Amino acid sequence: MNTENVSDTDSTTGSDRMKDLASRGDSRSQRPSSEAFREFISSGWDETVPDAAPLESARWTPSRRDALVRRLPATRLVLPAGVLKVRSNDTDYPFRPDTAFAYYTGLGTDEEPDSVLVVEPSAEDPGTAQATYFFRPRAGFDTSxxxxxxxxxxxxxxxxPTLTEASQRLGVEVRHIDELRDHLxxxxGAQLSLSIMPGVDAGIEAMVEEIRAQNGLPGGDEAAAENAALKEAASEQRLLxxxxxxGQMRKAVDATLRGFEDVIRELPRAVxxxxxxxxIxxxxxxxARADGNGVGYDTIAAAGDHACTLHWIRNDGVVxxxxxxxxxxxVEVDSLYTADVTRTLPVSGTFSPTQRKVYEAVLEAADAAFAVARPGLRFRELHAAAMEVLARTLAEWGLLPGTAEESLSPEGQWHRRWMPHGTSHHLGMDVHDCAQARREMYLDAELEPGMVFTIEPGLYFKENDLLVPEELxxxxxxxxxxxxxxxxxVENLSAAAPRRADDVERWMAELRR
Incomplete structure (x- = not known):
């Protein structure tokens, strides 16, 4: 970035943190300061502001907020978007709003650092939600x-956007961020509690703590428990x-599969x-950046033995x-819903006999999980179905110190040496979505229509593993x-990416023509 920050010292931002950020680089500033400049730069601008179209998501957010206030009655709920995070000196990481904020506002992409959504029971009907969005609107051309x-x-x-535009987009009341404290x-007090999504915006969290104390609400563990209940509720609501x-998940998967096809075309360059x-x-x-908001998580591009490191994201190896x-x-699409797909590809375009042997064992395990997946099955049983296949396979290969049945028992679990992660996790706005849900709502819950999750067994034979044959x-x-x-x-949303070994080879050959 070659431009310099020319922030004027009289520019206001609403908090000390914002002032500090706005004044980054003042010591090297070459800002013009004459009154003539100020008058000239503030004149001659078209001030027309067209009406804004409602977000597509605005049809769905009211019912989400209603469900939240029914889950946490008599409470004003504070959902910050979050703040910019410093990457280095005066540069920040790209902003991605907190998931709960995005879910209940319907905003996506990089909207809107330092803003806050407040959700509370309606005075007329406590079972419905009243929402107010607080942010810093567009400044006039006559301001520094x-x-x-x-x-x-x-x-x-x-x-x-202006206050009016933001209200038109979201379908809620919108106010300037400077009015937040008074509103909260x-x-x-006695009739209305105050909770905040924890760990998102330390400044707003401190504000909420102070207001609770001033109005006789308990602090410490009791306040933390209320905040944790909000986090849990937001997580569990996204399970369905x-x-x-x-529709957004379908878009994310489709974009992701286009990304895989582009990678296959470029594999020769990677080699x-x-x-x-x-x-890769x-x-x-x-x-991901062209077709969506970007990647939903750090891409794992793991060749050879690196594939045996479950979260290999350094991606600095040869292929x-x-x-x-x-x-x-x-790919994470603009609404912030992300896909999560893994394919293991033979770089040459053809599996060797040993590679195919391992690949088909993993595919059989995945197919076993697909075979049992249906409404009414408990989520944890997906993993159990895949593990039965892998334990049996590893026993047949002579790698286990006992039988497959002994390994599957809680006292055994030897097969997990080569498959240490879970087979499934929920998926949505977070790649590991709904992570704060209770066990009975997640692992022990029955599958229901509307749930979206992964099926992803694997086998990993590290090159220094002396308990497996050298060829593995x-x-x-x-x-x-x-x-x-x-x-x-169930529907396999990513089925368009071939899974069977022969189909993978054919897919790669067609894309490389």
Missing amino acids: EFYADARYGEMWVGRR AKDV KDEYEV GHPRGERV EGVFAAT RGDELVLIDAG RGIGVRIEDDVLVTADG
């Missing part, structure tokens, strides 16, 4: 913020996807590069023609698909 504020200024970060404090969410894994990562990232490459990647060492395979529970079974 317009041209001099590197955090909010239109010349620096683009045009911000009003009527809090509505029609809009399912010729000293950090071929980075080539970069190709997928380009598709050899006789190896497998495990690619675990997902350095081979890691995972096959991961994204699954929607329907009324009578």
Whole structure:
């Protein structure tokens, strides 16, 4: 970035943190300060503001908020978007709002750092929600913020919406962020509690703690328990996807599969590069950024033995023609829903006999989980079905110190040496969605229509593993698909990416023509 921050010292931001951020680089500033400049830059601008269209998600967010206030009655709920996080000196990481904030506002992409959604029971009907959105709206052309504020200024970060535009988009009341404290404090006490999504915005969290104390609400563990209940409720509500969410998941999966196809086309370039894994990562990232908001999580592009490191995201290794490459990647679309797909590909385009042997064992385990998946099955039984196959296979290969049955018992579990992770996790706005849900709502829950999760068994034989034959060492395979529970079974959302070994080889050959 070659431009310099020209923030004026009289630019206001609403908090000390914002002031600090806005003044980054003042010591090297070359800002113009004459009154003539101020008058000239504030004149001659078209001030027309067209009406804003409602977000597609705005049809769905009211019912989400209603369900939240019914779960946590008589409580004003504070859902911050979060703050920008420093990457280095005066540069920040790209902003991604907190998931609960995005879920209940319907906002996506990078909207909107430092903003806050407040949800509370309606005065007329406590079973329905009243929502108010607080953010910093567009500044006038006659303010120094317009041209001099590197955090909010239109010349620096683009045009911000007005209060009216934001209300039109979200379908809720919208106020300036400077009014937040007064709104949070009003009527809090004996009849109305105050809770905040913890760990998102330390400044707003401190504000809530202070208001609770001033109005006689308990602090300490009791306040923490209320906040944790909000986090749990938001997590559990996302276990069942509505029609809009399912549509967004389909878009994310489709974009992800396009990314895999682009990677396959570029595999020859990866083989010729000293950090071929980075080539794979970069190709997928380009598709994710062009077709969506970006990647939903750090891409795993793991060639050879790196595939045996479950979260290999350094991606700095070579890609050899006789190896497998495990690619675990997902596109996050603008609504922030992400796919999570893994394919293990033979770099040459053809599996060796040993590679195929491992691959087909993993595929059989995945197919076993698919075979039992249906409404009414307990979530943890997906894992059990896959593990039965892998334990039996590893016993047949002579790798277990006992029988498959002994290994599957709680006292055994030897097979987990080569399959140490779970077979499934929920998927949505977070790649590991609904992570704060209670066990009885997650692992021990029955599958219901609208749930979206992964099926992803694997086998990983590290190259220094002396308990396996040498021919298996350095081979890691995972096959991961994204699954929607329907009324009578499940739908494999990522089925368009071939899974069977012959089909994978054919897919790669067609894309490389």
